[in-house]
Amino acid sequence: MKTKTYVALLAGSTLWCASILLGPITGSSAIYSFFAMICHQDPSRSWQLLGEPLPVCIRCTSIYFGFLAALWLRLSPKTRWLRIAVVFMLCEFVFARVLLDAALLRSLSGILFGITAAPFVRKGIEEMNGESM
Amino acid sequence: MNPCKQCGEELPDEARFCYRCGTPVEQETVEKPSTVPAGPPPPLEFIQPALAGGMFLGILSSVPFISAGNCLCCAWVVGGGALATLLLTKQRPSGVALGDGAFVGVLSGLFGSVVATLISIPVRILSARFFASQQQAMEDALRQLGLEGPIRDLALRLASPEISATTLLFTFFMNLLVYSLFAMIGGILTVAILEKRRQAPVRR
Numbered sequence: 001m002k003t004k005t006y007v008a009l010l011a012g013s014t015l016w017c018a019s020i021l022l023g024p025i026t027g028s029s030a031i032y033s034f035f036a037m038i039c040h041q042d043p044s045r046s047w048q049l050l051g052e053p054l055p056v057c058i059r060c061t062s063i064y065f066g067f068l069a070a071l072w073l074r075l076s077p078k079t080r081w082l083r084i085a086v087v088f089m090l091c092e093f094v095f096a097r098v099l100l101d102a103a104l105l106r107s108l109s110g111i112l113f114g115i116t117a118a119p120f121v122r123k124g125i126e127e128m129n130g131e132s133m
Numbered sequence: 134m135n136p137c138k139q140c141g142e143e144l145p146d147e148a149r150f151c152y153r154c155g156t157p158v159e160q161e162t163v164e165k166p167s168t169v170p171a172g173p174p175p176p177l178e179f180i181q182p183a184l185a186g187g188m189f190l191g192i193l194s195s196v197p198f199i200s201a202g203n204c205l206c207c208a209w210v211v212g213g214g215a216l217a218t219l220l221l222t223k224q225r226p227s228g229v230a231l232g233d234g235a236f237v238g239v240l241s242g243l244f245g246s247v248v249a250t251l252i253s254i255p256v257r258i259l260s261a262r263f264f265a266s267q268q269q270a271m272e273d274a275l276r277q278l279g280l281e282g283p284i285r286d287l288a289l290r291l292a293s294p295e296i297s298a299t300t301l302l303f304t305f306f307m308n309l310l311v312y313s314l315f316a317m318i319g320g321i322l323t324v325a326i327l328e329k330r331r332q333a334p335v336r337r
Contacts, residue, residue: 120231
């Protein structure tokens, strides 16, 4: 069932991800300034678009796009997978500092976390708004 | 039929004494499960956990250098929401709903944005020298971009070391937006990971 919360969350997440892509396309400093609040914006740890780095790092980009994909696919919440995703991300974070810092691993852990977190966030907001039974 | 424990005489189920030796018969008492349903769980107190979470995220997000932790996916803010939810679950060990975690997260984000905005005042005063150089850099950048008019004035006012209503309001609303969102996510995911949640009450 599509609730008002779901539609609003989907629209907000799509806008959020679109603005990440619009940063390098438009070169808007306002977009980069906004995302500077929540990301280190290290160009060497960010994907590039049209020769410019995205306003958030690879891990953040993966989380947000994984989150958006899960919303579009309307996945159901799975606690076990969320726990696996959190543990995987923490392990990858530590692993990157002591052994190997790979963009692919950052991306995979981010996507997994975003995908598993989104259904819970959707359900939580629906419950808060009194839309969930 | 029950046998008498004293003499072994077979007695009917309803017998209270052995009609042969007079020994009292112990009646088996079967405890019936209580048919009275458990009452509704006590209402949750959201303000105190939210204040604790708000103080945590507000202070850590506004102290220079330490605030860099927010570069890791808003770690302090998400942590503040998680802390508020952990304190909330202590009130009800049977678990809280995802919606409760979301609500206490939003509240802690709100309190945190107030705390962070208040702390930003002395931080700005103390780091005025740094802001002065930042303003010069901002002026140069705006000149290169060719920006004029109200947008340029607003940008310069925000970068100014002076504390004005504009800078405080802008800081507050930006903090409110980001902190409420990420603290809410922290609250929801903490409930989900702990999995001590119960079904949300139907609200009509």
